[in-house]
Amino acid sequence: MITTFITAGCLALAAILELLNLGFGGGWEEGVYYSVHMLTILCLFIGAAGTILLGRHLLIHSELLDSIASQLVTKKEPKLSDEETLAAEKKQFEYFSWLPSKLKKQYRQVIIETLDGFCCSNSELQKQLRELKIQKQLSEKQKRNTEAIIYSIRDAVVVVDESERVLMANESAGRIFNFDFNKALRKHITEVIKEDKKQFIKLLRASKQDKARATKQEIVFSNDDQEPKTFNCIVSCVKDEKQQVCGVVAILHDISREKEVSQMKNDFVSHVSHELKTPLASITAYSELLAEGEADDEETRKEFYSIIQNQAQRLNRLIEDILNVSRIESGLIKVKKEPVSLTIIIQQQLQMIKSYAEEKNITVIGQEPIVFDQVYADKDMISQVIVNLLSNAVKYTPSGGTVKIETEVDEIGNIARVSVTDTGVGIPQEEIDHVFDKFYRVKANESKAKGTGLGLNLVKQIIEKMHNGRVFVRSKQNQGSTFGFELTLSKAQTPEPVNKM
Amino acid sequence: MSERKVLVVDDEIHIVHVVAIKLRNNGFDVITAENGSQAYELACKEKPDIIVADYQMPVMNGLELTEKIRQNEATKNIPVVMLTARSFSIEEDIRKKLQISQCLSKPFSPKELLRSIEDTLYQTVVQKD
Numbered sequence: 001m002i003t004t005f006i007t008a009g010c011l012a013l014a015a016i017l018e019l020l021n022l023g024f025g026g027g028w029e030e031g032v033y034y035s036v037h038m039l040t041i042l043c044l045f046i047g048a049a050g051t052i053l054l055g056r057h058l059l060i061h062s063e064l065l066d067s068i069a070s071q072l073v074t075k076k077e078p079k080l081s082d083e084e085t086l087a088a089e090k091k092q093f094e095y096f097s098w099l100p101s102k103l104k105k106q107y108r109q110v111i112i113e114t115l116d117g118f119c120c121s122n123s124e125l126q127k128q129l130r131e132l133k134i135q136k137q138l139s140e141k142q143k144r145n146t147e148a149i150i151y152s153i154r155d156a157v158v159v160v161d162e163s164e165r166v167l168m169a170n171e172s173a174g175r176i177f178n179f180d181f182n183k184a185l186r187k188h189i190t191e192v193i194k195e196d197k198k199q200f201i202k203l204l205r206a207s208k209q210d211k212a213r214a215t216k217q218e219i220v221f222s223n224d225d226q227e228p229k230t231f232n233c234i235v236s237c238v239k240d241e242k243q244q245v246c247g248v249v250a251i252l253h254d255i256s257r258e259k260e261v262s263q264m265k266n267d268f269v270s271h272v273s274h275e276l277k278t279p280l281a282s283i284t285a286y287s288e289l290l291a292e293g294e295a296d297d298e299e300t301r302k303e304f305y306s307i308i309q310n311q312a313q314r315l316n317r318l319i320e321d322i323l324n325v326s327r328i329e330s331g332l333i334k335v336k337k338e339p340v341s342l343t344i345i346i347q348q349q350l351q352m353i354k355s356y357a358e359e360k361n362i363t364v365i366g367q368e369p370i371v372f373d374q375v376y377a378d379k380d381m382i383s384q385v386i387v388n389l390l391s392n393a394v395k396y397t398p399s400g401g402t403v404k405i406e407t408e409v410d411e412i413g414n415i416a417r418v419s420v421t422d423t424g425v426g427i428p429q430e431e432i433d434h435v436f437d438k439f440y441r442v443k444a445n446e447s448k449a450k451g452t453g454l455g456l457n458l459v460k461q462i463i464e465k466m467h468n469g470r471v472f473v474r475s476k477q478n479q480g481s482t483f484g485f486e487l488t489l490s491k492a493q494t495p496e497p498v499n500k501m
Numbered sequence: 502m503s504e505r506k507v508l509v510v511d512d513e514i515h516i517v518h519v520v521a522i523k524l525r526n527n528g529f530d531v532i533t534a535e536n537g538s539q540a541y542e543l544a545c546k547e548k549p550d551i552i553v554a555d556y557q558m559p560v561m562n563g564l565e566l567t568e569k570i571r572q573n574e575a576t577k578n579i580p581v582v583m584l585t586a587r588s589f590s591i592e593e594d595i596r597k598k599l600q601i602s603q604c605l606s607k608p609f610s611p612k613e614l615l616r617s618i619e620d621t622l623y624q625t626v627v628q629k630d
Binding site: 270273274277278280281282283284285286288289292294300307311446448 | 513515516519520522523526557559586587607608609610611612
């Protein structure tokens with residue numbers, strides 16, 4: 001401020017003196033003239049000095065402003081330096097020692113304040129940035145968790161956008177539709193799903209058109225080498241804020257097994273009704289003939305009575321089978337376990353099966369009774385098991401064949417093993433694992449003999465569920481089968497009287 | 502009048518037996534078979550006037566048998582009466598297509614079966630005339 005006044009004053013003074021000088025002439029005025037000139041020059045010098053100082057002042061001012069400006073510009077991204085670097089930069093500005101102290105003070109103040117401001121807002125920003133990073137990590141983690149869940153569920157999930165590009169497809173979808181789910185992203189749905197499964201694409205399109213929330217439909221797919229599978233397909237539209245369809249989500253749930261079981265049940269009911277009605281038909285027909293007097297002689301009548309009785313028994317057995325299986329399944333039957341000899345039970349049942357076997361011309365071979373084959377079991381149930389195994393063997397063996405029943409004792413394993421071997425129709429390899437299933441009938445043998453598909457299931461339930469034993473089967477198609485079971489030997493072994501058969 | 506010939510086929514021998522007795526007692530000549538395939542061969546050979554067949558049989562069931570009978574020039578006009586143990590009767594359109602004259606469900610009354618056979622044969626005769 002002062003510099004400015006002095007400079008301005010001197011320059012003004014110099015101007016005035018010059019003007020005054022013009023009024024002075026020669027003579028004694030010459031001396032004044034020259035002094036005034038000297039004064040003027042002095043004033044001019046001072047004015048010049050002042051101007052230089054001011055000029056420098058302005059220069060420094062503008063340089064510093066530039067510097068601050070550029071610093072401000074670069075510091076627009078305060079993340080670039082941390083607190084330390086900022087502090088160091090602050091110090092830099094303190095070394096402007098050639099500046100007049102007042103200037104220095106002024107600008108130092110401005111710079112420090114600015115840098116301080118940056119420091120503050122920088123640390124604020126740093127904090128916010130850290131928080132944002134954490135949130136981002138959290139939400140990415142959530143996204144990954146959700147994706148992991150979707151990718152791992154057994155149901156197939158396929159999501160497409162409004163232009164039918166795949167947004168998401170999980171592993172199950174890849175398996176069902178036969179594509180690599182890792183590479184399906186953003187591909188058009190028709191690239192990913194082949195011709196033979198076109199109906200799925202139709203469903204997606206129909207749903208999009210109807211803008212439906214959720215439509216359910218059953219579809220059947222078959223992959224060449226496998227059994228056809230049925231899926232419950234639920235398709236939903238995803239709408240945006242403007243209620244426009246922006247995507248379609250489809251979920252496929254495998255209901256093949258349910259369908260299978262349902263079909264088996266239907267088959268069973270149909271089969272059972274046939275099985276029940278057949279003996280009943282005989283009973284009705286023969287009774288009617290007897291009633292109408294159409295049986296001419298005593299022998300015919302006796303024959304008719306016998307048939308009626310047999311068929312009634314057959315009906316009864318069937319009903320018992322069905323009920324037994326149901327009861328055992330629902331746990332209603334009480335098991336009465338006691339030490340029983342397998343040999344004795346086998347002997348009894350061999351007697352019972354004799355007439356049926358003779359009818360079919362089948363040889364049934366027992367074995368020399370063995371001692372110490374006692375097991376802790378329910379006598380009636382084990383009898384039932386052996387009846388079922390023996391009658392199956394005879395039933396599925398063509399005329400002239402053989403059925404053999406053997407018992408062996410494995411003392412080390414502490415088990416008794418009963419095997420029934422026949423030279424019958426056998427079971428194909430792919431069906432062996434199913435023979436003990438409820439209602440299961442071997443397809444190849446369905447025509448060869450009648451059955452409900454319950455006999456073996458009953459055997460399995462009795463041996464495994466009620467006696468903790470094990471059932472087994474070995475078979476070769478057209479050669480024969482061996483069915484059997486193992487039970488733990490009873491601890492209290494009493495020697496059985498050996499009976500020759 | 503020559504005896505009318507009936508072919509009876511059912512995989513259940515007792516049924517075949519009782520039907521045969523009933524029909525023979527009422528003036529019919531009866532030939533029998535155990536399954537559809539046997540029945541077809543017999544039908545071609547003996548040309549019965551009517552066939553009584555069970556629906557559910559191994560190898561070839563009643564419907565398959567009827568279809569084959571209808572396809573053969575020699576046997577296509579033989580009327581068929583079907584016995585079935587199914588809980589529901591055979592669909593109307595299948596009955597019409599295969600020209601099954603009557604359907605009886607098991608258990609059946611032999612008297613009714615006789616009446617069905619008589620009716621069917623009468624219809625056939627009437628049609629011929």
